[in-house]
Amino acid sequence: KVLILDFGSQYTQLIARRVRELNIYSEIHPFNKIPNNLEDYKAVILSGSPMSVRSEDAYHPDLSDIRGKKPMLAVCYGAQYLAHFSGGEVAESNTREYGRANLSYVEENETFLEGIHIGSQVWMSHSDTIKILPENGVLLASTNDVQNAAYKIENETTYAIQFHPEVYHSTDGKLLLENFLVKIAKVNPDWTPNAFIEETVEDLKTKLGNDKVVLGLSGGVDSSVAAMLLHKAIGKNLYCIFVNNGLLRKNEFSDVLEQYKGMGLNVKGVDASARFLDALKDESDPEKKRKAIGRVFIEVFDDEAHLIEDVKWLAQGTIYPDVIESVSATGGPSATIKSHHNVGGLPDFMKLKVVEPLKELFKDEVRRVGASMGMDKNLLGRHPFPGPGLAIRILGDVTAEKVRILQEVDAIFINGLKQAGLYDKVWQAGAMLLPVNSVGVMGDERTYEKCVALRAVESTDGMTADWVNLPYEFLQKTSNDIINKVKGVNRVVYDISSKPPATIEWE
Numbered sequence: 390k391v392l393i394l395d396f397g398s399q400y401t402q403l404i405a406r407r408v409r410e411l412n413i414y415s416e417i418h419p420f421n422k423i424p425n426n427l428e429d430y431k432a433v434i435l436s437g438s439p440m441s442v443r444s445e446d447a448y449h450p451d452l453s454d455i456r457g458k459k460p461m462l463a464v465c466y467g468a469q470y471l472a473h474f475s476g477g478e479v480a481e482s483n484t485r486e487y488g489r490a491n492l493s494y495v496e497e498n499e500t501f502l503e504g505i506h507i508g509s510q511v512w513m514s515h516s517d518t519i520k521i522l523p524e525n526g527v528l529l530a531s532t533n534d535v536q537n538a539a540y541k542i543e544n545e546t547t548y549a550i551q552f553h554p555e556v557y558h559s560t561d562g563k564l565l566l567e568n569f570l571v572k573i574a575k576v577n578p579d580w581t582p583n584a585f586i587e588e589t590v591e592d593l594k595t596k597l598g599n600d601k602v603v604l605g606l607s608g609g610v611d612s613s614v615a616a617m618l619l620h621k622a623i624g625k626n627l628y629c630i631f632v633n634n635g636l637l638r639k640n641e642f643s644d645v646l647e648q649y650k651g652m653g654l655n656v657k658g659v660d661a662s663a664r665f666l667d668a669l670k671d672e673s674d675p676e677k678k679r680k681a682i683g684r685v686f687i688e689v690f691d692d693e694a695h696l697i698e699d700v701k702w703l704a705q706g707t708i709y710p711d712v713i714e715s716v717s718a719t720g721g722p723s724a725t726i727k728s729h730h731n732v733g734g735l736p737d738f739m740k741l742k743v744v745e746p747l748k749e750l751f752k753d754e755v756r757r758v759g760a761s762m763g764m765d766k767n768l769l770g771r772h773p774f775p776g777p778g779l780a781i782r783i784l785g786d787v788t789a790e791k792v793r794i795l796q797e798v799d800a801i802f803i804n805g806l807k808q809a810g811l812y813d814k815v816w817q818a819g820a821m822l823l824p825v826n827s828v829g830v831m832g833d834e835r836t837y838e839k840c841v842a843l844r845a846v847e848s849t850d851g852m853t854a855d856w857v858n859l860p861y862e863f864l865q866k867t868s869n870d871i872i873n874k875v876k877g878v879n880r881v882v883y884d885i886s887s888k889p890p891a892t893i894e895w896e
């Protein structure tokens with residue numbers, strides 16, 4: 390496996406993704422928590438950073454156990470850090486070096502650059518520049534503005550690049566990573582979904598033995614794939630609980646429950662809609678709504694878990710971005726942009742050991758693993774849906790009637806997307822019920838009814854998102870259908886805000 394030391398760049402997760410796309414397993418650790426078992430890692434990559442190496446509080450970890458001892462690739466800040474501390478010089482650059490650039494010089498006969506030619510587009514994002522290479526540094530590539538765009542250290546397997554190989558705009562970035570990892574560091578690209586499944590099922594068998602495990606299914610991709618892996622490992626000792634909080638999509642509870650049963654899962658559906666609605670009564674503050682739902686969920690889940698005699702473990706569908714976000718929230722270097730929803734929700738009184746079979750995977754990898762286990766495409770391709778469900782899409786207080794209206798609207802929108810072949814092109818879609826009434830006219834009658842906003846975004850991880858340019862004809866038909874079929878709604882608008890500065894949900 391490969392170690393990625395994170396200096397807080399917004400692109401660090403992308404490095405891990407690219408490496409895994411090469412079928413090589415990689416792990417991100419904060420720069421100040423270098424793992425003790427370095428011998429288990431075949432290569433090390435240093436990430437970029439928002440810091441300047443010249444600033445006093447910049448991150449300057451001791452790399453003496455790594456440099457020269459293991460193949461190392463230093464990216465952006467990493468490249469500057471390496472230069473700064475080994476006799477080179479880093480200075481503020483005169484021109485801003487952001488965005489596209491093209492290589493104007495490429496060293497020939499260099500394994501690291503095999504297949505990469507003059508003109509290759511690279512993505513720069515830095516305000517410092519390497520003026521003088523470190524001791525024994527050998528220049529490998531330049532752009533017009535950046536002389537020292539890539540270098541290596543002679544007689545070591547130490548490489549450094551000023552640009553970001555991990556972003557798609559660096560067109561040969563993946564090839565560079567492959568050259569470094571496969572040709573130089575000699576890492577075997579043998580990490581595939583099937584290898585992962587085999588290994589994980591074996592590990593789970595050993596870890597869990599004959600213990601009972603309880604897992605909360607949500608209908609989403611992560612918890613479903615986690616359940617299938619556990620099911621493969623321990624069969625009937627996996628007890629799944631699927632709670633209906635009354636805030637799911639139309640018919641979702643019964644449909645998904647049937648689907649789970651069809652997959653052979655030992656699943657109990659618990660309809661607690663009334664309890665949730667009761668807890669939400671007259672509450673219109675978004676965070677208080679979230680908290681109320683979280684609290685009732687834990688109560689319901691705990692009641693159910695207590696019915697399973699001798700249960701020892703709680704399984705969760707935590708995935709890698711969740712883990713990284715909570716690491717950064719607790720002292721890692723990257724800025725926390727959004728507090729995370731699924732980690733840390735375990736109440737003390739449940740006292741169960743936690744097992745998280747997906748915690749090393751990204752979302753697309755989870756989908757690949759699910760597909761390799763033969764899971765249904767429709768289940769794996771489902772849009773993300775927030776834990777608090779429609780409650781945070783009903784702005785203001787939640788009532789049973791509002792839930793009903795929004796379920797109808799949402800169903801028309803989502804089914805429409807499916808019928809138009811647009812569903813898979815959208816990362817997430819849904820409808821918001823706004824707390825405004827507006828005047829309309831139907832027949833000869835004046836109406837004064839609700840307004841709904843439709844939202845469809847493209848994204849890769851939910852951290853940033855842009856609204857989708859849905860065809861006008863589609864919007865037109867959807868709007869007509871909604872206003873004609875859903876009683877209580879007389880106006881439909883489409884949300885054209887990106888994240889940032891807006892968010893995906895309205896609450």
Ligand code: XMP
Binds near residue numbers: 727730776892895
């Ligand atoms: P925002 O609105 O922050 O949403 O741009 C980003 C992603 O997170 C989902 N989301 C939530 N998921 N509990 C969840 O489980 C929540 O409270 C919550 N709030 C937002 C949202 O649907 C989107 O996918």
